Amino acid sequence: xxADEIRKLHEELxxxxxxxxxxxxHPAEMIREAYDAGxxxxxxxxxxxxxxxxxLLPDEIRWHFIxxxxxxxxxxxxxxxxxxxxxxxxxxxxxxxxxxxxxxxVTNVLMQVHVAREETKFGFLPEELLEYFKSRKYDTLKAVxxxxxxxMATNTDDMNTVRADFRKIHNLFHEISEIYKPANxxxxxxxxxxxxxxxxxxxEGANIVRVGTRIFGExxx
Ligand SMILES: *Cc1c(COP(=O)(O)O)cnc(C)c1O
Numbered sequence: 001x002x003a004d005e006i007r008k009l010h011e012e013l014x015x016x017x018x019x020x021x022x023x024x025x026h027p028a029e030m031i032r033e034a035y036d037a038g039x040x041x042x043x044x045x046x047x048x049x050x051x052x053x054x055x056l057l058p059d060e061i062r063w064h065f066i067x068x069x070x071x072x073x074x075x076x077x078x079x080x081x082x083x084x085x086x087x088x089x090x091x092x093x094x095x096x097x098x099x100x101x102x103x104x105x106v107t108n109v110l111m112q113v114h115v116a117r118e119e120t121k122f123g124f125l126p127e128e129l130l131e132y133f134k135s136r137k138y139d140t141l142k143a144v145x146x147x148x149x150x151x152m153a154t155n156t157d158d159m160n161t162v163r164a165d166f167r168k169i170h171n172l173f174h175e176i177s178e179i180y181k182p183a184n185x186x187x188x189x190x191x192x193x194x195x196x197x198x199x200x201x202x203x204e205g206a207n208i209v210r211v212g213t214r215i216f217g218e219x220x221x
Contacts, residue, residue: 002030003037005215010038013209017202020064020085020191022212024049025219028056034215035061043085043210047073054080066150066210068122075099083108085150085191085210088122090132093144100143107143110150110191115168117154117161126172133179146180148189149173150208153197162197166204173205 009019022043023031031042035058044050045067054063062082069077069086074095077084087093087109100107111132114123124132129149132138138146149172153165173190180187191208193201198209213219 002033002215006034006037006039009211009215012199014202016207018208020066020208020210021215022066022194022210023053023216024067024212025221026216028053030216031057031061041082043212045086047077050080051076064210071095078103078105078107081107083110083147085110085208086112086122088112088114088124090137093141097141097144105143106145108145108147110148110189111146113149113151113169113172115154115165116152121152123151126168129172130175133176138180138183145186146184147186148191149176150191152192152194153201159197159200163200163204166192166197166201166206170205 013019018041020041020043021034021039024045031053040060041062041064043064043066050063063080065077065081065084066086068088069084069092071092078099084096084107087096093109096107096109111129112123113129114121114125149169151169153162156162169192170190177187189208190206191210192206193209195211195214198211201209
């Protein structure tokens, strides 16, 4: 069943859209099933959970961290992840830079944007993020590669609102690209869309989608 969903998603997704299979709260055996069906990118949202799973699974897996990252967990995480999609503050970004320098690695990150109409979600406000790039604060970074943006739409059945949220993220991506792409041609990722809204996200320009429930079923928190 997991294998079927992976195959179906890869058929449905345009070739240039990367699928991150969100495996949080699901055991290593289920991740292995997806891996055996050809899936290589997986998303986790808690550091301890990710670190526990890594030794149980193949080294070929590329882990994306997608949860709120506490600063005291950064050091443990860095060597194990292909990308941190959920950078939600300058403080965190700068710490990832310092720790990456120390380890001699370059860490790929996405900046998390908050556009959804919900109080509880983490991320930069669009105007905050634009200001970050306009004022060229990224000039101080030595060991972080800012690859793009990650965002979530409002949690609603109203697909017009969802589409409008994704469009905001894409528009912001374009505005930032104009400023930042000359400095970093690698700024080319837009991660948006989950199980229930990924087709709209892809229509609105996503090139990474993060799908959990559709692949692995409901989570038991
Ligand atoms: C859990 C999670 C997902 C996956 O959500 P589903 O609805 O299960 O597909 C995607 N992105 C983030 C940031 C998440 O925390």
